[in-house]
Amino acid sequence: MDDAVVTPTERPASRSIGILTRVVRVVGWTSIVVGVLILGFVVQQLFVTTWFAQQHQTALAEEAEQHFITAEISETEYIPPAPGGTPGNGAVTPGGGGWSTDEQPPMDSERRTLLIESRPETGSAFAIIRIPTIDRLKDGWVVVEGVQLRNLKNGAGHMPHTPLPGMPGNAVISGHRTTYGAPFHELDELNPGDTIEVDTAVGTHIYEVREVIIVRPTELWVTEPRDGAWLTLTTCHPKFSARQRLIVFAELVGGPNWEVIYT
Amino acid sequence: MRQWFLGLPGPMPLKVVIAVVVVVVGLVALFFVYDWIGTNMLDSGGTIG
Numbered sequence: 001m002d003d004a005v006v007t008p009t010e011r012p013a014s015r016s017i018g019i020l021t022r023v024v025r026v027v028g029w030t031s032i033v034v035g036v037l038i039l040g041f042v043v044q045q046l047f048v049t050t051w052f053a054q055q056h057q058t059a060l061a062e063e064a065e066q067h068f069i070t071a072e073i074s075e076t077e078y079i080p081p082a083p084g085g086t087p088g089n090g091a092v093t094p095g096g097g098g099w100s101t102d103e104q105p106p107m108d109s110e111r112r113t114l115l116i117e118s119r120p121e122t123g124s125a126f127a128i129i130r131i132p133t134i135d136r137l138k139d140g141w142v143v144v145e146g147v148q149l150r151n152l153k154n155g156a157g158h159m160p161h162t163p164l165p166g167m168p169g170n171a172v173i174s175g176h177r178t179t180y181g182a183p184f185h186e187l188d189e190l191n192p193g194d195t196i197e198v199d200t201a202v203g204t205h206i207y208e209v210r211e212v213i214i215v216r217p218t219e220l221w222v223t224e225p226r227d228g229a230w231l232t233l234t235t236c237h238p239k240f241s242a243r244q245r246l247i248v249f250a251e252l253v254g255g256p257n258w259e260v261i262y263t
Numbered sequence: 264m265r266q267w268f269l270g271l272p273g274p275m276p277l278k279v280v281i282a283v284v285v286v287v288v289g290l291v292a293l294f295f296v297y298d299w300i301g302t303n304m305l306d307s308g309g310t311i312g
Contacts, residue, residue, distance in 0.1 A: 037293075044294060045301045152308035159310075178306035220312045235309035242307040
């Protein structure tokens with residue numbers, strides 16, 4: 001029974017060991033729980049969202065193909081912007097500059113018709129974007145109408161109130177860079193001269209990259225109308241951050257409407 | 264966990280149902296929180312404005 005007797009000097013020591021054990025246990029369990037939550041976050045954001053996006057893409061690809069067959073295509077007269085900046089149904093620069101002096105618009109007597117498709121409903125798949133130099137996009141990624149979060153979870157999103165791809169002005173398409181399939185993950189690898197193709201019901205529009213820049217998310221000027229026919233791609237920058245935006249400006253160089261707009 | 268489960272009200276089948284519902288609701292809530300954090304900090308979709 002002498003063994004069970006605790007001397008006054010041993011008591012505080014064993015008590016502190018007990019407290020220390022409890023603290024270590026709480027810290028240990030907290031670390032495990034936090035670690036599991038962080039791991040869950042990474043798995044959910046990188047893999048689960050991508051899995052969902054790929055499932056949506058499969059269904060949307062069929063929807064887009066159907067849209068190419070059933071969409072109503074019409075012809076409309078193309079009136080390019082006047083030298084003074086008066087808009088036709090083409091585009092003018094943000095400053096209203098219209099055509100430059102060495103790039104005169106055609107005479108009024110020239111009749112030119114654009115092939116146009118009716119504006120798709122929000123959320124519907126209407127185009128496929130393909131970038132041959134980017135692995136993830138060389139087979140194409142479906143573009144849906146709208147840039148709400150729910151739209152961008154399914155595919156790249158076309159900004160409403162900007163022209164459809166292949167039309168005069170500035171067609172803007174946004175896409176995820178890290179999550180939901182990350183279609184624009186490697187957009188920073190594009191260089192001036194690289195080709196971007198966009199399939200629509202009208203045909204395949206071919207763009208050539210002119211400029212890649214980084215801006216703040218609030219810099220709306222990148223979406224403003226431009227002379228000619230442009231495609232602007234926007235995504236988050238840097239990777240794994242929503243702090244800035246990577247912008248790719250590309251100009252139409254081929255397709256069913258190119259000749260009408262540029263000659 | 265075991266104590267929490269045994270502390271749930273009702274007979275065993277009801278305890279199981281309640282536990283499943285609590286876990287599912289918890290996971291869904293966790294996914295919403297993950298989505299919110301991801302959208303605001305990791306990748307907002309690249310929209311402008």
